[in-house]
Amino acid sequence: MQGCTRRRSDGWFTVGKKSAAAAALVLSGVLLATGCSSGSSGDSGDGGKKTGGAAPATPSGSASAPADDNGSASEAAYRKWGLKPFPAAPAPPADKPVKPKPGEVPVISDIPTDKKIVFVTFDDGAEKDPKFVEMMRDLKVPFTMFLTDAAISDNKGYFKPLQELGNSIENHTLTHPNMRTESGSRQQHEVCGQQEKLTKEYGKAPRLFRPPYGNWNEATRAAVKACGPQTIVLWRESMQIQNMQYQRGDKKLHPGDIILAHFRGKGELKGHTMTEMVANMFRHIQEQGFAVARLEDYV
Numbered sequence: 001m002q003g004c005t006r007r008r009s010d011g012w013f014t015v016g017k018k019s020a021a022a023a024a025l026v027l028s029g030v031l032l033a034t035g036c037s038s039g040s041s042g043d044s045g046d047g048g049k050k051t052g053g054a055a056p057a058t059p060s061g062s063a064s065a066p067a068d069d070n071g072s073a074s075e076a077a078y079r080k081w082g083l084k085p086f087p088a089a090p091a092p093p094a095d096k097p098v099k100p101k102p103g104e105v106p107v108i109s110d111i112p113t114d115k116k117i118v119f120v121t122f123d124d125g126a127e128k129d130p131k132f133v134e135m136m137r138d139l140k141v142p143f144t145m146f147l148t149d150a151a152i153s154d155n156k157g158y159f160k161p162l163q164e165l166g167n168s169i170e171n172h173t174l175t176h177p178n179m180r181t182e183s184g185s186r187q188q189h190e191v192c193g194q195q196e197k198l199t200k201e202y203g204k205a206p207r208l209f210r211p212p213y214g215n216w217n218e219a220t221r222a223a224v225k226a227c228g229p230q231t232i233v234l235w236r237e238s239m240q241i242q243n244m245q246y247q248r249g250d251k252k253l254h255p256g257d258i259i260l261a262h263f264r265g266k267g268e269l270k271g272h273t274m275t276e277m278v279a280n281m282f283r284h285i286q287e288q289g290f291a292v293a294r295l296e297d298y299v
């Protein structure tokens with residue numbers, strides 16, 4: 001795309017996508033803010049490193065893979081998705097390392113820890129692939145969902161089985177604007193509006209907020225404080241299709257890193273499925289010897 005910079009990607013739609021939600025955003029002029037945020041545009045530039053193995057991430061059968069006796073996913077469950085099991089994550093800390101002080105809204109991109117753990121997050125909610133539900137039911141890898149109303153409104157029920165697996169639904173605004181270009185009152189409308197909708201739909205008030213594109217300012221912080229979430233959560237790595245984009249120059253995962261991925265399908269992933277993308281992400285994490293822990297246990 002001419003004139004695009006390789007900014008951090010956090011867009012949930014690509015230009016030309018025909019969803020009603022995208023159309024609404026185009027009409028409201030917000031599309032301007034998406035820049036070069038589609039996953040496909042960002043996928044080519046992170047060094048060309050491909051993940052090892054082209055094992056199928058979409059199995060032909062749809063039977064649930066067995067879990068072992070202690071409830072964690074079995075090796076067979078991982079094999080079904082062309083993966084090997086993760087090392088076990090350590091038990092959640094008794095004392096959370098990120099504790100917001102009253103009246104303060106911390107902004108975090110990672111969790112302070114010396115354990116070899118990372119945190120997986122999925123944003124927006126545009127793609128609703130039943131295979132992803134099957135995959136996460138099989139693998140039992142914890143993750144956090146940051147959902148935007150405009151992206152999920154056509155099928156909010158899709159996310160309930162994912163929530164029932166123990167994964168939290170968090171706030172990612174009503175319409176996915178670039179918060180830095182919005183007034184304080186608009187920002188508050190975006191955060192409080194989605195806070196109310198998510199609480200009503202999913203029965204639990206979000207504790208975390210992620211600003212679209214990772215863009216925020218002090219008015220965002222004030223809006224978050226007024227609307228209920230306690231912490232603003234950014235990220236250290238962004239999963240594309242095959243490759244992970246790293247913010248740090250050493251291009252490695254570090255203990256406590258928060259990884260951004262999206263609910264995306266073939267249209268955004270150059271013909272690849274969401275479960276293929278997720279399998280690629282898990283291989284990157286495994287190759288570096290990390291386990292996946294639950295973000296809400298640490299913040």
Ligand SMILES: [Zn+2]
Pocket residue numbers: 010011012123124172176212213
């Ligand atoms: Zn987003």
